[in-house]
Amino acid sequence: MNNKNQIIINGNKLSFERGETILNVARRNNIEIPTLCELKGASPTGACRICVVEVKGAKALITACSTSAENGMDVMTESPDVISSRKETLNLLLASGNHNCAISGVKDWTQFQLNVCKDEGNNEELCPSWGECKLQDLCFRYQAIGGQYEQKRTKYPAELANPFIIRDFSRCILCGRCVQACNEIQVNEAINFGYRGADTKIVAAGDRPLKDSDCVFCGECIQVCPVGALVEKDARYTARSWKTEKVKTTCTYCGVGCQIFLHIRNNKIIKVTGDAESPPNYGSLCVKGRFGFDFVNSSERLTSPLIRKDGELKEATWSEALNFTAKNFAKIKDNYGGDSIGVLTSARITNEENYIANKFTRAVLNTNNIDHCARL
Amino acid sequence: MTNTIADIEKADVILVTGSNTTENHPVISSFIKRAVKFKNKKLIVIDPRKIKLVEFADIWIRPALGADVAWINGLMHVIIKEDLYDKRFVEERTVGFEQLKEITAKFTPEYAEKITEIPADKIIEAARLYAGAKAGSILYCMGITQHITGTDNVKSLANLAMLCGNLGIEGGGVNPLRGQNNVQGACDMGGLPDVYSGYQKVILPEMRQKMETAWKVPILPDKPGLKATEMIPNAHTGELKALYVIGENPLVSDPDLNHAKKCMEHLDFLVVQDIFLTETAKLADVVLPSKCFAEKDGTFSNTERRIQRVRKAVEAPGHARDDWKIISEIALRMGYSMHYEDSEKIMEEIAFVTPSYGGITYQKLEKEGGIYWPCPNTEHPGTPILHVGTFPIGKGVFNAIDYIEPAEKTDEEYPMYLTTGRIIYHYHTGTMTMKSEGLNERAPECFVEITNNDAEKYKLIEGGKVNVTSRRGEIDAVVKISDKAVSGTVFIPFHFANAAANMLTNAALDPISKIPEFKVCAVKLSLVEAN
Structure with missing residues (x-):
């Protein structure tokens, strides 16, 4: 076995590529080191110090996200020192602001909660990211409950x-x-x-x-x-994770085809997030994709077929509208031939629907007059 | 796109032209910006407007409107003259190089400068940078295609890429950025007048026979049909009697709207199937309410040919129905059964009749997340990069193309140019984005982007109103003085129906693609006095 690029993590001998961080080697081998500030695709900063690990022979704990693996390094990811350091970091973070997630051991919870409500201008009992908060998850994991440090209040209004x-x-x-x-x-x-x-x-x-x-x-x-x-x-x-359902789909705006999650509550989209694991966007979205979904639930949506009667569009049943449409298409086709009818299919609808429009135009209307707005 | 979106970061040189990427394809623009900022890749931006991407560019070139063939030929002239082209690629994989050499001979940087207003040394600089790349990626959008020479422009970009051996390789390619979620899919699925799904030509008897058998019909028409931009005028002449519009809004998106509306009013029968009562739907004889993307199952194919699932998340409002079900119901009432259990069953038929989608199943999509076509069978992994090793037609053809002027030039009466496009906060005709208060707050109304000098010339002030008139129509909109603007040219976004830029645009078409020349027309400006 090549002893050159080898590192020990929690007693396991693991090989690594030059330049790889301790965190990456660990992740590749399914050893979990918790992180908070680390962001996929961006350069590591080591700012939050949650990912600290103990390296035998080193004077202090080091951050796994920003330290390159070195040959012979002997790393422990959950040693007593590591755990106590993470707990300390978490306790400091809990004291740094309005982390009212009910895990907090602040001395005067009632006063704390009143302060938070005052800052928020409402009576919400829990932080908006309750249940989806990395800090909260880590506090549970390391049993950090805060209370040791003075609770700070920010001077910056929301x-x-x-x-x-x-x-x-x-x-x-x-x-x-x-x-x-x-x-x-x-x-x-x-x-x-x-x-x-x-x-x-x-x-x-x-x-x-x-x-x-x-x-x-x-x-x-x-x-x-x-x-x-x-x-x-x-x-x-409103987007409480335990009250919403997530459905993965493809964004409906431009041609990039971003993979998104629609967060649904009571048959309504309440927020959209990008799927960080999927190409092409790996979680990124634009303003339209993330915030432009109000149209789905708009009161202006068409909800019933309409037929023009006496110059005005009036509500009709599906059966009336479909019969009327089919009858007119058939009449025009019979009188003037299929080429007197055109179909504009859509760059907005699905492949399956476009295929059906293509089949209908050619096989039923008997014309090749079909196009869409690719040029517009 | 011949290549994938992720491939952009693998190019050594990225050439972006006719694409305001940060506003129209913001997520793709991140790939470009990251490549430049963090991966030391070079960026050439060729665009008349000083778009955001210019801040990231190594070279920014500002061509005159509609002068694309001239600068591309200029680049190729330099590349050939300085012997910078990929001789092996040209020799082994292309035909027509001599004709290309001949036509580009006259496009010296100086000659190209006269047409394009690009300084000759910039043309040389850009040519050397692009030709020097191991892998060079060309990204383009409607700034290239929406001209009477749109087809010529695209072919010229293909010439440039082939000349430098930039096809069939990672980080290379000729990459159109498609503006609508499923414009790729609509083309793939036979939403075009001359082809069935998978670009199988209707003029070929063997293709017709294949579809006649699959669809169980005695005879399919052999003549290519009308393109969208031909259907509307044909309504005016009476050749087209009925139009079935599905999820489109031509009365905002089409050129020369006054004329388009007159044409549509001539129809005997207009059916509009949509999610909103659009400007077009208001003219219809029948309006059929359909479901939107969040209410249906199916697939979209994105700009990089990646087929991805669409999944139902909410129930549709009222009586709205799936588009395919509505169409099938009409078919049934016309005596032809098009019964499918669900969209998955339709995909089975698509795969059966469409070679490039032959391996696509919902099961495979579920497993692999997304698949790049061509994917001829279920074992095939899909094709992220096209034209590796060979072109579908064998050798790549260089097209010798000369420069043609835009259809409408400025004159004494109409002294300014108008070019149109989109902005980041709205989408196409705004039927969807304008339902979001937030997006409306960011971009509440139509505007006319103009340089400070031009604004002064017409005594226009920021935030005031200006009247813009062309030979075809007029609109009033708000003045926006911007350093993005080009001297002698105004830019107007086309989203806003109440000040529709397409009242002004020219319906002159590219002879082959029949795309209208949205990017160039002549207008005049006048101050609208405040009351």
Whole structure:
């Protein structure tokens, strides 16, 4: 066995490629190291320190996401020191803001909850990302309940001044995933870290609201936010994961064919997310794909066939409308031939439906007069 | 696309032309921006407007509207003259090189500059950069196709790619970015006047026989049908008596709308099947309510030829029905049974009659997520890159193409050019996006993008109103002074029915593809006084 590129993780001897991080080697071998700030496709920062591991002989714990594997390294991913460090990090994060997820051991829960409600301007009992929060998951896992540190309150009010994204700084843990998503994944370069030290805040240029910045509301930042700091405005408290169903499908806008999840509650789409695992988009979406779904449930949708009578379109039954249509097509075909009828099929409907339109035009109307708006 | 979206990041040089990618295909634009920013790839943007992508470009070239053949020939002139072309590819895989050489001989950078207004040295620079790439990817969109020379423009880009051996390789390709979710699929499925599904030609007797047998009909018509842009005028002459419009809104999307409306009013019978009472549906004799994408099962084929599932997530409102069921019901009432249990059964028939979809089943799609056609059988993994090793027709053909002027030039009466397109917050005729308050808040109304100098010339102020008039119609819209704009040209998005840019556009068509010249027409501007 080649001893050159070999590393030991939790007692397992594993080979690695040069330049591979400890985290990648572990993942490849199904050894789970928890992460928070790490973002697929972006450069590792080691900012959150959740992925720390113990390396025999090293003075301090190191971050697995940003440290390259080296030959002979002996790594422990869940040693007592590692666990206690992660717990400490989590406790600090819990104390850093309005993490009212009922796992918190804050001394005066009632007062804490009242403060949160005041910040929010509502009476919601739980953080909007409850059940879908990476911080919450990790706190459960490491039994971090907070309460040891003074509960901090942010000085930055939530930004509500755009139609799509709520930026709730009281829940931001400054992991930087949104900054990376904006700069390294979508490359819209709208947001970054601003101010310093305890004042640090994620800002658009000049600390302007998103609506006045370079932001194009792709919502990638919401999708990667591990906590409840960035949420869809319209789904903030409605998209509770235990009350919604997710259906994977293909976006209906441009030709990219982004793979999306529709989040359904009571027969209504309440939010859309990108499927991070699927090509072509790997989770990325644009403003239309993520936020432009209101049309589905619009009250202006056509719900009944209409037939023109006395110059006006009037509601009709399916049977009336279909008979009327078939009769007229047949009459025109008989009188003037199939070529006197044209069909505009659609770049919006499915392959199966286009095939049926093609078959109907040629086999039933007996014409090749079929086209669609490919040119328009 | 000959190549995949993921392939874009594998190109050494990316040439984007006639595509405002960040607004029209935002997710694809991320692949381009990442390639440039983090993978040290080179970007050439060739577009009259100073679009966002220009900020990422190594070279930005600003051609005159409609001068595409001239700059492409100019590039090829330099590449041939400086001996930068891929001789092996040209020799082994193409025919017609001598004719190409002959036609491009006169397109010296200086000659091309006269037509395109691109400085000669920029043409040389771009030619060297593109030809120097191991793999060069060309991405284009409607800025290339929506001209009377649209077909010529596309063929010229194909010439350029073949000349540099950029077909059939990873990171290469000629890649049209398709603007609608299933425009690829509509073409694949025979939603075109001259072909059945899988581009099987209706003029070929063996194809007709095959379909006659499959569809159990005695005889299928052998003459290619009318293209969309021909159907509408044919309604005016009375040759077309009836039109069945499914999920389209020609009364906003078509050129020269005043005329289009008159044509449609001439029809004896107009059926519109849609999810909303669109501008077109309002003219119909019968309106049939259909389901939208979230309410149905099926597949879409994206711009990279990837066939992907569409899944029902919610119930449709009221009595809305699947489009295929509505069509089948009409067929039945005309004496032809088109009964299918579900969309999966239709796909079985598609696979049976369509060689490039031969291996597509819902089961395979479920397992593999998405499949690139051609996929001739169920064991086939699909084809992410086209033309590897050979072209379907054997050798690739260079087409010697000369430059032709746009159909309408500016003159004393109409001194400005108009070019149209989309913006990020809206989609096509806006029937869907304009139902979102948020999107409307971001982009509430139609605007006229203009340079500061041109605005001053016509005494227009930012946010004020301007009247834009062409030989065909007029609209009023809000002035938007922008450094994206081109001197002497205004840009207007075509989404807004109440100030429809297509009132102004020219219905002059490309002789082959019959695409209208949306990207160039002549207009005049005048200030609309505030009341």
